Every structure is written in structure tokens, then in C-alpha cells.
Amino acid sequence: MQTSQQKTLDLTYTKPLYVEDADHxxxxxxxxxxxxQSDVLNAAECQVQLHDGGEYPRKENEYYDHGNPVRGGLLDPRMGPAKKFGMACETCGGSFNDCPGHFGYISLELPVFNVGYLSTVLDILKCVCKSCSHMLLDKELRDDYLRKMRNPKLSPLKKTALMKTIVKKCSTMASGKSIKCPRCGEMNGMVKKEGGCLVHDQTKSGNDFPNDCQSAISHTKDSRTHINRSTYYLNPAKVLKIFKHISDKDCELLYLGDRPEKLIFEKIAVPPVAIRPSVPVDGTNSNEDDISERLRLIMVANAALRNVMLEGMSKRLDKWDYLQAMVSLYVNSDTRIPSNVLIEVGKPLSGMTHRLNGKNGRFRGNLSAKRSEYTARTVISxxxxxxxxxxxxxxxMALILTFPERVTHHNIEKLKQCVRNGPLKYPGAKMVRYPDGTSKMLQGNYRKRVAEELTIGCIVDRHLEDGDVVLFNRQPSLHRMSIMCHRVRVMPWRTLRFNESVCNPYNADFDGDEMNMHVPQTEEARTEALTLLGVQNNLCTPKNGEILVASTQDFLTTAFLITRRDTFYDRATFSLLCSYMGDAMDSVDLPTPAILKVR
Structure with missing residues (x-):
């Protein structure tokens, strides 16, 4: 007779039940x-910069100093361990596998544009005065637009459309002729993008060129061709000053949702070492991630700008343009660089946008369609x-896919035999997990001993067997019946097979289609799959109640043709049809023929 403790063990779940908090x-x-900039500083654990001497001297392209990551460099131990063995994070103390990584920051000598938001920066500049940062609209029109923008019933799409209307209104006013700011009386012309730079054109206002930009333009290579006395560049420092003086009401009117000065870089967040791993090749060399190389080039450009800050304006502008180009390529490596900026052409390096966009990016490659365990995919028939x-x-497939089954009084003999068979013989098992948290792989000759020591409460990762619950899916998954629950039937050959009547919900055919199979790993998941996704519970479409799981096309036509009243078969053909309907090994008792003679 079973004790109460044994009964309790039999009902133990393979995973603790989730109980929702009452105070949710x-x-x-x-x-x-x-x-x-304050967010970057608060998130960062250290400043990353090039050292020209002092306690940690190094060259510009070095990441390691005698085999150890350089402190203050791109692989600083405070941002996470760079090596798998023998290193711990100086911030949280975690190992290479445990530490999630921590941020650093690079402080730029001069601000630069965030190339990802350059069009937004341009739209804002079209709408505000370049002298006092006030909106280029009269008070009545501004209040009217603000009242519409604050309407709680207005959807985000309509607010975006209203913002574009405001930008177009200000651009139309500025493109025809220079307009006077309603607050300070300063003349504002058209703002446009030329050769990767933002240009403020005051040609039609007749104003003289601003004094603070005369020296900068006189040293510009293209000053004769692109710039006249009434046109000047809006450099990032000037734009940052304009943005800082924009009122919160005007930010609300432009539907920014935040302060516009965040769209300009003064400090750059350095991602943790964990997402840009370093691969040491030998004692002195290493293979670095593209992001690390991009950040190194930014640091080199920043150090070069720091060295010429006290020299002539022309050198400073060249280095400033170079720093802007390096930051732009770090954000998006497909950015077009102006012809006057000379950059080194080495191996192609990807930027941060490449990590996010495209089929292999973070969203499509790792979040929407990430690789998962306990799945299979092959052709269907x-x-x-x-x-x-x-x-x-x-x-x-059944030899590779496993299910963790808990040992009970009812299945202990079956699981002992699976353990004896091991991972290479079907039906077998791959691993045994004990109640104390330890586990043992079944690769060696000790399987018989492990099988004899198997006790109630252990978990055996056994091969798939007949009757197991799996989820079956065909992409693209367009409605709820694109993924349904089936029972396993282990059979020879190399394709996944199912009844043709279930083709309709999957929109499947047998011209080379592939389908996916997922194996739920807990008893709760199996129960939920059977209840919600079982084929027998999804025979009708919720769209209009139409039957989906039914005979269609060739299946239905063939059934009609072979059962017609005027269809007759001789003994050989009829025997062949009977063998098709079974597995060709059953004994079939043929009925008496309908016609004996002539044939």
C-alpha cells in the first residue's frame, strides 16, 4: 500500500505552479x-578614453595590457569580464556567464548630431527662431495648434499629422521669404540639409552674416561655392544652444514627447562587454567586435580634436567633422560621408542599426524568430x-527530442529500461535528474547501475514516444489554427506525416512544404496544449463556423471515384487497394465478387 508521502510525490508537478500576486x-x-546626458552618466560605471600616459599608458589600438584588459579602455573590467576564465566583474562580482554587463561612457569634446534623428532636428529648426528659440508662428495660430494638440481624443497618428502640418506651415513661410520672429524680431530663412550639414539660408533677408560664424566659414574648404554672406552652417553646438532654450509648450506643440537636446550627442553610452565580446588570439592580439572598433575610432577622433582645440579654427573644424563622421558611422554604417571628410578605408564595420534591422537583426532574428530547443523541422508528407x-x-527525430518524465510507481520499470538503452538506442533516455538538483548524462557504461538506483521523484529525460503531446505549426502563422496540438506516432523514414484532412487549417500541400514541431516540457503545458490547441477542439473556424478539418481536393475526389456504383475491380486491383488502406501486412478476407462471369 502506498504511503501518503508517496502519493504526494506522484502528484508533484515538474514545474512550480504560477500564482498571481493579489496586489498586482x-x-x-x-x-x-x-x-x-545625465541618464548616460547615471547608467555608466566608468569613463572610457584614450590615455596618452600616466598609470596605464597604451597605444591607440590596444585593448589589452600584458594579457589583461586595460583599465579605462573599451574592455574595462568594470563593464563586465572580457575573458571566460579567470576574470570577475569589478562592479557586481559576477563571472563571465553570470554578469549581464554594465555601461560606460565617452565624453565628447564637442557635441555632434545623432544621425538617426537628423530629419527630426531639421524639422524642429524649421519651426523655431535661430536666435531666441521661439516658435515662428503668431500667438493666435500657435494657441490654436496647441489646443488641438492637447485634445485627449486625438489619436497619436492624428497628432503626428498635425505636427507635420505645423512644420509645413513654418517651412512654407520660410521658403518664400525670410520671416521675422514674433518675439525678438530676428529674421529667419530656410533651413536645409547640404552635404551632410544643416544650413540656414538668409539670402532674402539682406542681413549680414553673424559674427560668431565668420571665422569658421572663412576656413571652410567649400566656402566660395556653397556659402555667401547670408548663409551659414548650423553646427551641433549652435543647434544644442537653440534646443536648450525651446520652451516645454513648444516641445508639446511639436509633439516631441521629450526635450529636443537629447537628439544631440555630448556623451556616448558604451555598451557592456557582454554584447561585444572580445576573442583573444594569443598573448598580444585579439579579434574585437565591430561595435568595439567603431567606439575605438570615435575615441581616436575625440583625442585628435582635444589636441587641436587650442590651435587654429580650420584644424578644429576638420577634426570636428571627422568626429561627426565616426559617430554617424557608429550609429548607422550606411551613412553617406561628405567628400571633404577623409576616412580610412579598412574592413567594413557594421554599426548599431545593423544589429537591429534586417532578417538577422535583434528583432527578427533573436526576438520574433529566435532559435529554440525541443523543436524539429522537416518536409511533410x-x-x-x-x-x-x-x-x-x-x-x-525521436532519438534527439526528449521529454522530462517524473518517475512514479506506474512508470518506473519503463523508465529503467529507457535508462539502460541510453541516448543512442530507441526508446532510451539522455539524462537523469535527481531531487537534490544533481544530474547525470547517460553516455557511459554506468547506465545499468543508474537504472537500478532510479527512485520515485527522479526525472528522466526520455526520448519521444507514441502518445506524447506536440505542437505542430506551418508558417506563415496567419490564424489560430496555424498551430495545433497532435499526438506523436514514432515511425520510420525521414518526413513528418499527418492526415490529409488537416491540410486546410495549415494551408499545407505536399510539394516540398516544411513544418515545425515543438515539444512542451511540462505536464501543465501538455494539458494546456491538448485543451486549447487540440485538433479535435478546432474543427471549425471561429471566423464563420465553417468546417476546416475535412476531406478536400484529391482525397475527396478519389474517395468518390473508387466507390461509384458503376466501378468494378478485378481481384488484383482490389487486393492492391486493400493493401493501400492498411500497412500491407494485414490479412484481408476478400468479399464475394459481384460478377463471376464473363470476368
Missing amino acids: RTIESMQFSTMS PDPNLKINEVAVPTR
Whole structure:
């Protein structure tokens, strides 16, 4: 007779049940924004910069000093361990596998544009005065637009459209002729992008050129061709000064959601070492991630700008342009660099945008379609002998996919045999996990001993077997019946097979289609899959109640043709049809022929 403790063990779940907190809170809204300079400083653990001497002297292209990451460099130990063995994070004390990484920062000598938001910066400059940062609209029109923008019933899309209307209104006013600021009376002309720079054109105002920009333009290479007395560049420092004086009401009117000075870099956040791993080759060399190389080039350009800050304006502008180019390539490596900026052409390096965009980016490659365990994918083929809720799984797949089954009084003998068979013989097992948290792989000759020591409460990762619950999916998953729950039937050959009647919900055919199979890893997941996703529970589409799981096309036509009243078969053909309907090994008792003679 089982004791109460044994009964309790039999009912133990493979995973603790999730119980929702009674004191739960609901998220009301979320807002995304770029990091301000104070946010970068608060998130950072250290400053990253090139040292020209002192306690840690090094060359510009060195990451390691005698095999150890340079302190204050791009692999600073405070941002996470750079090596897998023998290093710990100086911030949290975690190992290479445990530490999530920490941020650093690079302080730029002069501000630069964030190339990802250059069009937004241009739109803002079109709408505000370049002298006092006030909106280029009269009071009545400004108040009218602000009242519309504050309307709580206005959707975000309509607010964006209203913002574009405001920008167009200010641009139209400025493109025809220079307009006077309603507050300070300063003349404002058209703002446009030329050769990677922002230009303020005051040609039609007749104003003289601002004094603070005369020296900068006189040293510019293209000053004769692109700039006249009434046109000057809006450099990042000037734009930052304008943005800092824009009122919060005007930010609300332009539907920015945050302060515009965040769109200009003064400090650059250095990502943790964990997302840009370093691969040491020998004692002196290493293979560095593209992001690390981009940051190194920014540091070199920043150091060069620092060295010429006290020299002539022309050298400073050249180095400032070079720093802007390096930061732009770090954000987006496809950015077009102006012809007057000479950059070294080495191996192509990707920027941060490449990590996010495209098929192999973070969103599509790692979040939407990330690689997962306990899944299989191969070509599909039909098998009318299977039930509608069954899927035939090749033995080769069943040898790889496992399910963690807890040992009870009912299955202990079966699981002992699986342990004896090991991972290479079907039906077998790959691993045994004990209640104390330890585990043992079943690769050696000690499997018989492990099988004899198997006790109630252990978990055996056994091969898939007949009757196991799996999720079956065909991409693209366009509606809820694109993924349904089936029972496993392990069979030979190398394709996933299922009944043709289930083709319709998957929109599948057998001209080379592939499908995915997922193995739930807990009893709760199996139960939920059977209840919600079982084929027998999804026979009709929720769209209009139409039957989806049914005979269609060739399946239906063939059934009609072979059962017609005027269709007759001789003994050989009829025997062949009977062998198709079974597995060709059953004994079939043929009925009496309908016609004996003539044939």
C-alpha cells in the first residue's frame, strides 16, 4: 500500500505552479525616449578614453595590457569580464556567464548630431527662431495648434499629422521669404540639409552674416561655392544652444514627447562587454567586435580634436567633422560621408542599426524568430492511415527530442529500461535528474547501475514516444489554427506525416512544404496544449463556423471515384487497394465478387 508521502510525490508537478500576486498593478502607459546626458552618466560605471600616459599608458589600438584588459579602455573590467576564465566583474562580482554587463561612457569634446534623428532636428529648426528659440508662428495660430494638440481624443497618428502640418506651415513661410520672429524680431530663412550639414539660408533677408560664424566659414574648404554672406552652417553646438532654450509648450506643440537636446550627442553610452565580446588570439592580439572598433575610432577622433582645440579654427573644424563622421558611422554604417571628410578605408564595420534591422537583426532574428530547443523541422508528407490528431515523427527525430518524465510507481520499470538503452538506442533516455538538483548524462557504461538506483521523484529525460503531446505549426502563422496540438506516432523514414484532412487549417500541400514541431516540457503545458490547441477542439473556424478539418481536393475526389456504383475491380486491383488502406501486412478476407462471369 502506498504511503501518503508517496502519493504526494506522484502528484508533484515538474514545474512550480504560477500564482498571481493579489496586489498586482496594471501598466497604464509606456513612453520611449533617447537617453539624456545625465541618464548616460547615471547608467555608466566608468569613463572610457584614450590615455596618452600616466598609470596605464597604451597605444591607440590596444585593448589589452600584458594579457589583461586595460583599465579605462573599451574592455574595462568594470563593464563586465572580457575573458571566460579567470576574470570577475569589478562592479557586481559576477563571472563571465553570470554578469549581464554594465555601461560606460565617452565624453565628447564637442557635441555632434545623432544621425538617426537628423530629419527630426531639421524639422524642429524649421519651426523655431535661430536666435531666441521661439516658435515662428503668431500667438493666435500657435494657441490654436496647441489646443488641438492637447485634445485627449486625438489619436497619436492624428497628432503626428498635425505636427507635420505645423512644420509645413513654418517651412512654407520660410521658403518664400525670410520671416521675422514674433518675439525678438530676428529674421529667419530656410533651413536645409547640404552635404551632410544643416544650413540656414538668409539670402532674402539682406542681413549680414553673424559674427560668431565668420571665422569658421572663412576656413571652410567649400566656402566660395556653397556659402555667401547670408548663409551659414548650423553646427551641433549652435543647434544644442537653440534646443536648450525651446520652451516645454513648444516641445508639446511639436509633439516631441521629450526635450529636443537629447537628439544631440555630448556623451556616448558604451555598451557592456557582454554584447561585444572580445576573442583573444594569443598573448598580444585579439579579434574585437565591430561595435568595439567603431567606439575605438570615435575615441581616436575625440583625442585628435582635444589636441587641436587650442590651435587654429580650420584644424578644429576638420577634426570636428571627422568626429561627426565616426559617430554617424557608429550609429548607422550606411551613412553617406561628405567628400571633404577623409576616412580610412579598412574592413567594413557594421554599426548599431545593423544589429537591429534586417532578417538577422535583434528583432527578427533573436526576438520574433529566435532559435529554440525541443523543436524539429522537416518536409511533410501525407499518411491517410493516421488519425486526424496524430503526427508521424521519424525515429531519428525521436532519438534527439526528449521529454522530462517524473518517475512514479506506474512508470518506473519503463523508465529503467529507457535508462539502460541510453541516448543512442530507441526508446532510451539522455539524462537523469535527481531531487537534490544533481544530474547525470547517460553516455557511459554506468547506465545499468543508474537504472537500478532510479527512485520515485527522479526525472528522466526520455526520448519521444507514441502518445506524447506536440505542437505542430506551418508558417506563415496567419490564424489560430496555424498551430495545433497532435499526438506523436514514432515511425520510420525521414518526413513528418499527418492526415490529409488537416491540410486546410495549415494551408499545407505536399510539394516540398516544411513544418515545425515543438515539444512542451511540462505536464501543465501538455494539458494546456491538448485543451486549447487540440485538433479535435478546432474543427471549425471561429471566423464563420465553417468546417476546416475535412476531406478536400484529391482525397475527396478519389474517395468518390473508387466507390461509384458503376466501378468494378478485378481481384488484383482490389487486393492492391486493400493493401493501400492498411500497412500491407494485414490479412484481408476478400468479399464475394459481384460478377463471376464473363470476368
